[in-house]
Amino acid sequence: MPKPHKRPLSSRIPLRLNICISFVLFTAIISGLLWMTETVLLERLYTNSKIRETRALALSLISAYSSQSIDEFKQTLTNAAVNDQICISLYDSRTGLPYHRDVMDNKCLLHGYHNYVYLLVEKLDESEDGNITLRIFDEQIGMETLVVGYVLGSKDDVQGCIFLNTILEPVGSTVRIQKRIILIFSVILLLIGILIAVVLSSWLSDSLVRLTNSAKRMARGDYNTHFEGGSCLEVDELARALTYAEQEISKADAMQRDLIANASHDLRTPLTMLKAYAEMIRDLSGDNPVKRNAHLQVIIDETDRLTALVNDILDLSKLENGTQKPELQTIEACSWLTDIIDRYKGVSEKLGYHIHFTPDAPCEVTCDPGKMERVVCNLINNAINYTGKDKNIYVNQVNTEEGVRVEVCDTGDGIEEDKIHLIFDKYYRSENHSREVVGTGLGLSIVKAILRLHGFTFGVHSKLNAGSVFWFVIKK
Ligand code: ADP
Numbered sequence: 001m002p003k004p005h006k007r008p009l010s011s012r013i014p015l016r017l018n019i020c021i022s023f024v025l026f027t028a029i030i031s032g033l034l035w036m037t038e039t040v041l042l043e044r045l046y047t048n049s050k051i052r053e054t055r056a057l058a059l060s061l062i063s064a065y066s067s068q069s070i071d072e073f074k075q076t077l078t079n080a081a082v083n084d085q086i087c088i089s090l091y092d093s094r095t096g097l098p099y100h101r102d103v104m105d106n107k108c109l110l111h112g113y114h115n116y117v118y119l120l121v122e123k124l125d126e127s128e129d130g131n132i133t134l135r136i137f138d139e140q141i142g143m144e145t146l147v148v149g150y151v152l153g154s155k156d157d158v159q160g161c162i163f164l165n166t167i168l169e170p171v172g173s174t175v176r177i178q179k180r181i182i183l184i185f186s187v188i189l190l191l192i193g194i195l196i197a198v199v200l201s202s203w204l205s206d207s208l209v210r211l212t213n214s215a216k217r218m219a220r221g222d223y224n225t226h227f228e229g230g231s232c233l234e235v236d237e238l239a240r241a242l243t244y245a246e247q248e249i250s251k252a253d254a255m256q257r258d259l260i261a262n263a264s265h266d267l268r269t270p271l272t273m274l275k276a277y278a279e280m281i282r283d284l285s286g287d288n289p290v291k292r293n294a295h296l297q298v299i300i301d302e303t304d305r306l307t308a309l310v311n312d313i314l315d316l317s318k319l320e321n322g323t324q325k326p327e328l329q330t331i332e333a334c335s336w337l338t339d340i341i342d343r344y345k346g347v348s349e350k351l352g353y354h355i356h357f358t359p360d361a362p363c364e365v366t367c368d369p370g371k372m373e374r375v376v377c378n379l380i381n382n383a384i385n386y387t388g389k390d391k392n393i394y395v396n397q398v399n400t401e402e403g404v405r406v407e408v409c410d411t412g413d414g415i416e417e418d419k420i421h422l423i424f425d426k427y428y429r430s431e432n433h434s435r436e437v438v439g440t441g442l443g444l445s446i447v448k449a450i451l452r453l454h455g456f457t458f459g460v461h462s463k464l465n466a467g468s469v470f471w472f473v474i475k476k
Pocket of ligand 1 (some may be wrong): 387444
């Protein structure tokens with residue numbers, strides 16, 4: 001069992017709860033921000049923009065007064081008062097004419113109180129730059145109002161003044177209504193957040209729980225487990241990764257089982273032999289140098305066979321479990337075959353074998369040269385082992401449209417027709433040989449696995465007592 005290690009708190013909370021908490025927090029933060037914007041910022045922004053607009057209106061009225069005819073100006077004044085719901089008073093000291101517009105039925109600071117305008121004029125007089133902006137609570141209407149005043153002309157040459165008075169309070173009531181709306185909105189937002197969190201988390205966690213259960217089944221050795229994604233891209237990818245892992249583990253497992261089965265089947269015989277001969281040397285032939293040497297030779301031969309067998313078993317397992325891919329290269333077939341056969345010459349001629357190579361024109365083919373060399377060598381080794389008394393072996397290169405056909409021919413006993421389909425099987429070894437031949441029974445299985453890995457065609461023709469032709473085609 002792996003040692004438990006300390007996990008962060010978040011990894012101990014179920015995903016469902018994690019998502020719920022995050023969503024509730026998120027909605028709470030959004031609602032809080034909205035609330036703050038409304039209470040702190042909006043009121044201030046409202047008031048400031050109202051002040052700005054009222055001051056701009058005052059200035060535009062001053063410029064209209066100097067540029068428009070009296071009738072036009074009166075119309076402008078009316079429009080401004082009605083459109084902006086503002087009470088306006090303009091006094092021209094030169095003509096002595098006042099212009100008033102009252103939109104609040106005498107309930108404003110300019111028209112509702114007798115002496116208030118004098119007070120405002122005083123304030124305007126005292127002001128440094130000839131204008132005032134005041135927020136004053138009007139007790140008559142019980143609301144906060146805004147008064148903006150400007151002198152006509154300049155501070156040194158005062159020709160009159162203009163006052164505008166408007167209610168600031170509607171802003172406050174708007175804010176109150178909005179606050180209530182925000183409160184309702186926040187509650188709805190929170191409920192929607194929780195709903196989404198519950199749906200989303202169960203949607204996500206369900207697929208993860210399904211994947212976890214499948215992974216547990218796989219861990220118990222069920223390699224047919226289906227990993228179902230579906231909820232989102234990442235979960236899909238996880239499902240795909242787990243499926244891939246399952247395939248790989250299953251391959252490795254099959255290879256391991258295969259290897260154990262093959263090894264236990266094949267290694268038992270040579271190991272028994274080794275033990276038997278070692279015991280014979282200890283108990284019987286130890287003092288007899290001739291016998292002892294003969295027994296030791298058997299041990300050495302069996303050890304060699306054992307080594308070859310182990311190597312073949314490993315190579316075949318690797319080739320068959322699909323973990324190996326051919327490392328493709330483009331090679332020139334004629335010189336490649338010549339090189340391989342040249343390497344045989346020394347050994348084969350010493351033993352009296354003749355390898356005859358019939359080349360064709362140079363031709364480029366694509367294959368894994370290392371693996372394909374193994375194919376050629378295994379076939380030539382077999383041909384050497386099984387050829388007839390003339391000890392001739394023929395290797396032919398035949399260029400075809402598809403690629404290069406390589407034939408390895410011998411003049412031996414051939415293979416019985418009903419056995420031909422078995423010879424590429426693992427561990428098949430016919431007992432029908434003219435000479436005692438030591439082999440692992442895996443050579444042709446390795447040939448088949450390599451050729452299949454490349455997708456090359458191959459086959460064998462054989463005639464009893466006339467010999468066999470093993471062939472394959474390396475594609476261009
Ligand atoms: P091994 O040669 O080690 O027994 P192989 O897989 O190479 O294993 O061959 C399997 C069997 O196929 C051999 O035991 C032999 O009976 C038969 N075989 C292979 N090559 C030839 C050949 N050139 N001529 C006759 N029989 C052959």
